[in-house]
Amino acid sequence: MAQNGQHIKDDYPWWLVVFILLGIAIAVAIIVSDLYTQVFFTVVQGVYVTVFVTLVAFALAVILGLCIALLGLSDNIVLRQTARFYIEVIRGIPMLVLLFYVAFVGAPAIVALYNTVAAPLVDAGWAKPMLVRDLSLMWRAIIALMIGYASFIAEIFRAGIQAVDHGQIEAAKALGLSRYRRFRHVIAPQAIRVIFPPLSNDFVSMVKDSSLVSVLGVADITQMGKVYASGSFRFFETYSIVTYIYLILTVGLSLLLRRVEKRMRKTHER
Numbered sequence: 001m002a003q004n005g006q007h008i009k010d011d012y013p014w015w016l017v018v019f020i021l022l023g024i025a026i027a028v029a030i031i032v033s034d035l036y037t038q039v040f041f042t043v044v045q046g047v048y049v050t051v052f053v054t055l056v057a058f059a060l061a062v063i064l065g066l067c068i069a070l071l072g073l074s075d076n077i078v079l080r081q082t083a084r085f086y087i088e089v090i091r092g093i094p095m096l097v098l099l100f101y102v103a104f105v106g107a108p109a110i111v112a113l114y115n116t117v118a119a120p121l122v123d124a125g126w127a128k129p130m131l132v133r134d135l136s137l138m139w140r141a142i143i144a145l146m147i148g149y150a151s152f153i154a155e156i157f158r159a160g161i162q163a164v165d166h167g168q169i170e171a172a173k174a175l176g177l178s179r180y181r182r183f184r185h186v187i188a189p190q191a192i193r194v195i196f197p198p199l200s201n202d203f204v205s206m207v208k209d210s211s212l213v214s215v216l217g218v219a220d221i222t223q224m225g226k227v228y229a230s231g232s233f234r235f236f237e238t239y240s241i242v243t244y245i246y247l248i249l250t251v252g253l254s255l256l257l258r259r260v261e262k263r264m265r266k267t268h269e270r
Helices: 002-010 014-032 034-072 077-091 095-117 119-123 137-162 166-174 179-216 221-232 235-269
Strands: none
Touching: 014 034, 014 235, 034 077, 034 137, 034 179, 034 221, 034 235, 077 137, 095 119, 095 137, 095 179, 137 179, 166 179, 179 221, 179 235, 221 235
16 A cells, blocks of 8 residues: 555656646746737737647548558458558658648649549539639648548557457357448447547647648748747747647647546446
8 A cells, every 4th residue: 555655656747737837937927028928919829720720630630541541451452552552651751741742742733633523514614723722721731731640540540440359340240240330339449449549649749740831831820930030039939939839739638638548448447
């Protein structure tokens, strides 16, 4: 019992206490300093874009990643090799390079493909031709993040699905459950416990990597800070506030997801 008590003391989140105290100190500085207040209210305007890009890109990446994982587990060798090719190639490309490639190479290709497919409708007057500028830079960034993260998420799904006891899957087959019902009622509920922790880590990483959209001029937190700092030359104050906002988002999200993970674990133990 004494050892357990000592272990609990050692595991007390002192880092969180320090983080909260620093956060309060910075919040007070923002309130009492006109300069920090101005910087904060300028930079915080990009929070909506950061949250929107993160949520949409991650949701699309989860859907695409699940599809790729299922292809990788297919009985068809062509589908398996296609999934493996996608995963290995995309994981080998730096996210920033992928962002530039999708924005300036992929986007024109998508527009050209759309115009080719929609040509009969355009000629009939039922549709309008699409221009490259019609595909906004924010959506180009979202597509790039989706493609990049889907390769990592696919591996998470694959590992989670393969962690399910094969005997239970065979038992579900013996009961006559269809492939969809086996996945929904047998595989998914068990796999989610394996999938959730790394998937939540990727979600937090997506919040941070969303800052890359600033290189395209998308008005997220980083871009708003960059514009303000370049105009005022207040680099220390600006990037301190940018860091502060990102830390609130990522640490707060990490604590929330960790709480959900613990609740899932307790539910499973019951």
